[in-house]
Amino acid sequence: MIPPSTPQTMTSKVSNHSKETPGARKHPDVTLLDRWILGILVVGLLVIPALTGRDAIHPPYDESRLIAIREVSPDYLFLGNSMLASRIDHRALSQRLGGAKSVSFTLGGVFSPHWYLWLKNDVIPSGIRPRRVFIFFREDDLTSPYRSVSQPDDIKNLLRASRGKEEELERVLAQHRDFKEAIEHILMQIYPIQLKHSDMSWLLDSWAFVPILPGYGKAVLARMIGEKETPQQYQRFLEARRRFKEDLRYRLFKPSELRPMNSESGTRGVKVTEEPFNFYSRLPNSLLPEMIRLNRQHHLNLVFFMVKPRPGGDGTIQQPKALAAYTKDLKQWLEDNGAGFYDSNPDLFPGPDDYYDQWHVRDEVKEKFTQYFIDSLPGYFNGSTP
Amino acid sequence: MIFHSIDFLIFLIIVFMVYWQLPNNGQKVFLLLAGYIFYGYVHPWFLILLLASTGTDFFAGLAISRYNHWKRAILFVSLSFNLGLLSVFKYFGFFTQNINWLLNVFDLPTVQYAIMVTLPVGISFYTFQSISYTIDVYRGRIVSCRNPLHFALYTSFFPQMVAGPIERAQALLTQLESRRRFSPRQIQDGLFLIIWGFFKKLVIADNVAPIVNNIFQLQSPPFFVLWVGAFAFTIQVYADFSGYTDIARGTARLLGIELTINFNHPFLAHSPPDFWRRWHISLSQWIRDYLYIPLGGSLCSPQRYFFNIMVTFFLCGLWHGASWNYILWGLYHGLLITGHRLMSVLFTGIAWPWRMPLALKRLFMFLFAMIGFLIFRETDIAHLMRDFSLSPLNDSFQERQYALFLFVKVATYGLPLWLHPFFAQKIVPCFKENRRQLLKSVIAVLLFTTTLLLRSHVTVDFIYFQF
Numbered sequence: 021m022i023p024p025s026t027p028q029t030m031t032s033k034v035s036n037h038s039k040e041t042p043g044a045r046k047h048p049d050v051t052l053l054d055r056w057i058l059g060i061l062v063v064g065l066l067v068i069p070a071l072t073g074r075d076a077i078h079p080p081y082d083e084s085r086l087i088a089i090r091e092v093s094p095d096y097l098f099l100g101n102s103m104l105a106s107r108i109d110h111r112a113l114s115q116r117l118g119g120a121k122s123v124s125f126t127l128g129g130v131f132s133p134h135w136y137l138w139l140k141n142d143v144i145p146s147g148i149r150p151r152r153v154f155i156f157f158r159e160d161d162l163t164s165p166y167r168s169v170s171q172p173d174d175i176k177n178l179l180r181a182s183r184g185k186e187e188e189l190e191r192v193l194a195q196h197r198d199f200k201e202a203i204e205h206i207l208m209q210i211y212p213i214q215l216k217h218s219d220m221s222w223l224l225d226s227w228a229f230v231p232i233l234p235g236y237g238k239a240v241l242a243r244m245i246g247e248k249e250t251p252q253q254y255q256r257f258l259e260a261r262r263r264f265k266e267d268l269r270y271r272l273f274k275p276s277e278l279r280p281m282n283s284e285s286g287t288r289g290v291k292v293t294e295e296p297f298n299f300y301s302r303l304p305n306s307l308l309p310e311m312i313r314l315n316r317q318h319h320l321n322l323v324f325f326m327v328k329p330r331p332g333g334d335g336t337i338q339q340p341k342a343l344a345a346y347t348k349d350l351k352q353w354l355e356d357n358g359a360g361f362y363d364s365n366p367d368l369f370p371g372p373d374d375y376y377d378q379w380h381v382r383d384e385v386k387e388k389f390t391q392y393f394i395d396s397l398p399g400y401f402n403g404s405t406p
Numbered sequence: 407m408i409f410h411s412i413d414f415l416i417f418l419i420i421v422f423m424v425y426w427q428l429p430n431n432g433q434k435v436f437l438l439l440a441g442y443i444f445y446g447y448v449h450p451w452f453l454i455l456l457l458a459s460t461g462t463d464f465f466a467g468l469a470i471s472r473y474n475h476w477k478r479a480i481l482f483v484s485l486s487f488n489l490g491l492l493s494v495f496k497y498f499g500f501f502t503q504n505i506n507w508l509l510n511v512f513d514l515p516t517v518q519y520a521i522m523v524t525l526p527v528g529i530s531f532y533t534f535q536s537i538s539y540t541i542d543v544y545r546g547r548i549v550s551c552r553n554p555l556h557f558a559l560y561t562s563f564f565p566q567m568v569a570g571p572i573e574r575a576q577a578l579l580t581q582l583e584s585r586r587r588f589s590p591r592q593i594q595d596g597l598f599l600i601i602w603g604f605f606k607k608l609v610i611a612d613n614v615a616p617i618v619n620n621i622f623q624l625q626s627p628p629f630f631v632l633w634v635g636a637f638a639f640t641i642q643v644y645a646d647f648s649g650y651t652d653i654a655r656g657t658a659r660l661l662g663i664e665l666t667i668n669f670n671h672p673f674l675a676h677s678p679p680d681f682w683r684r685w686h687i688s689l690s691q692w693i694r695d696y697l698y699i700p701l702g703g704s705l706c707s708p709q710r711y712f713f714n715i716m717v718t719f720f721l722c723g724l725w726h727g728a729s730w731n732y733i734l735w736g737l738y739h740g741l742l743i744t745g746h747r748l749m750s751v752l753f754t755g756i757a758w759p760w761r762m763p764l765a766l767k768r769l770f771m772f773l774f775a776m777i778g779f780l781i782f783r784e785t786d787i788a789h790l791m792r793d794f795s796l797s798p799l800n801d802s803f804q805e806r807q808y809a810l811f812l813f814v815k816v817a818t819y820g821l822p823l824w825l826h827p828f829f830a831q832k833i834v835p836c837f838k839e840n841r842r843q844l845l846k847s848v849i850a851v852l853l854f855t856t857t858l859l860l861r862s863h864v865t866v867d868f869i870y871f872q873f
Contacts, residue, residue, distance in 0.1 A: 057840070058590040058591075058594045064848075069855040203416075211858050217859060220859050227814065230814070232807055264811070267804070272631065
């Protein structure tokens, strides 16, 4: 007789399970207390983290950029991300331009939302008008505002660059959120404790500095218990900490010490296909019109500099057709609307050996790049270009 | 579909809400559908392989029960099919490269191939799970399953299908067939496991991962920095894999199913055999029952025992990946096991080193495991050889500072992994049942809040997905 479908063990030798099969175990009686405890757990999970860290939604406005502009009163201002940070050497720029003053505002991985807010809330209110404001970008950064604004640290930086509710920014970002991103956005509003991520990471890092910097632990504890005045020694610790991290990044993990990256590392940000990749269809849902409006209204003298990726062995870039068409339209539109534009893709410099990955130029090349930058845009430095 | 995604969160909520509204048979059909959606979410064509493996072993099981004279041949067909799938999708490139290398040595024409094969996620796990069923039917340990729905559910139960635990039919199939009752305590335990799993994955593993990646990207790391990298990877792989398992077990518990415990505090292991009783338990028991014991186990001559252990661990290493470093890792553990056995024999009747304090034994075992994980992580053999040739005397003071900083950072993230057994074994059992549940609820809320606060926002795939 063929036994029923239930598999039965013919021996009692079962691997690492307990002697009784879980399926056969009697479930304990469900008590009211069990339900209450489950209810407390669910409510606790939903409510307690939501109540924690709510001050993170309204962080204080970060005045450091505004203060820097007023203190330096720069002739040339640069906005960008690591594309900029790896390319411009301000000392070389100043030497070359007869002592002209310049300042860069960069944050790794940020794009047009941050640049827009820096223009609107820092450059314009400062009252200072540099001769030129250069924005370094790559490919379609200017019309892809949602790239890199979903991470808590980026959102926190955006909030700190905001003055209250930024309606235009929110309108544009909302256009770009898909269903999943919309849920993530809602979860970020419900659980703003996530915005304190960088603060906690900083604190955890501090713990790792304690054996490296004698006395640092005590200084951090003193800060944590709310010392109002910052002792000078604490500032020295901060400086030593910053230098250690820079050493770690640029000496231990120096790009030339790394194993060769494959050509796809740090690949281009844009997914370009030959299907419509149209500048004009993307323009209305970007912050570019607003940036140009601010440029016109406040005479900011904006110049957009398009950086290029690492070229092939012959020094040339093979831009997809769609991106080339996009760039042409972008250039036309910016120039028609009173802004400057430079596309460095056709230039032979930097060459393949000047990069340490697909996009970032090596530290040793910064000075040379700065000279090349000035030479490429002479009209913007000698005043011949309006 | 990956666990740490909004997609899975929405998926799980829907599955949970609908599942408990359905009658018993409805639950099974629904779970099967959920499993196929889960598995085919990113690459639907992978479902073809899963269905093929499921169909082959279901009919193989039936045929073995019915045609006793042919059972060996039927088993052979089933094994060939499953191992064939693995060979093609996982090992084809590796075998071809090595054959070509050998042919080159003898100046013979090499094999040319133009196909690039994508490794289907979870193939190593579900094929092994399927194989265990067929072998158990062959051996008469279980009776073949006659219901295709039940069997399909056994091979496609979504919480565990892509990265284990590798479940035996006796345990999982029985539960899938039985009626499940909604239990608040089980739901609470399930939620706790899920939260703890996510904490391990998102806070510990994913925050340690960039440190590991940076160190292992160095051409020639300093000695202490390299070993901090090995330590960090040991933390990462344990937190990552055990985190996945806990999420899988917790999810299963939400559905009224109990999965195998796959890790039992492996960092508390005091010897190599003890380590393998605690690490990836479902795999180690699989290879014990289906490889090691059939080869003869330990009930044989010392030479045969050595052979059995080394073959078993060779295949264990190979299972992890088509690369020589995984094989070396397996062989290394084989040597540890045989070395331990040899020492037991040599030191019989002599107290030392067996009188060594437990803490010291655990420390030594952890260091041995760490060496193994260095081999596991370093896929380039030339770099591996160089790693083992480094000397601590060549490190500058600054390099030691870097190593110390990175070590403290990694150890801080990894601290909960050492606190967990202390809490689980010493603190929590002190409380009575209901207070214990309340305590676990409080800990769950704290863990969830900490996860939100400290989670890494760089998406890192689960390490064992690549196997």
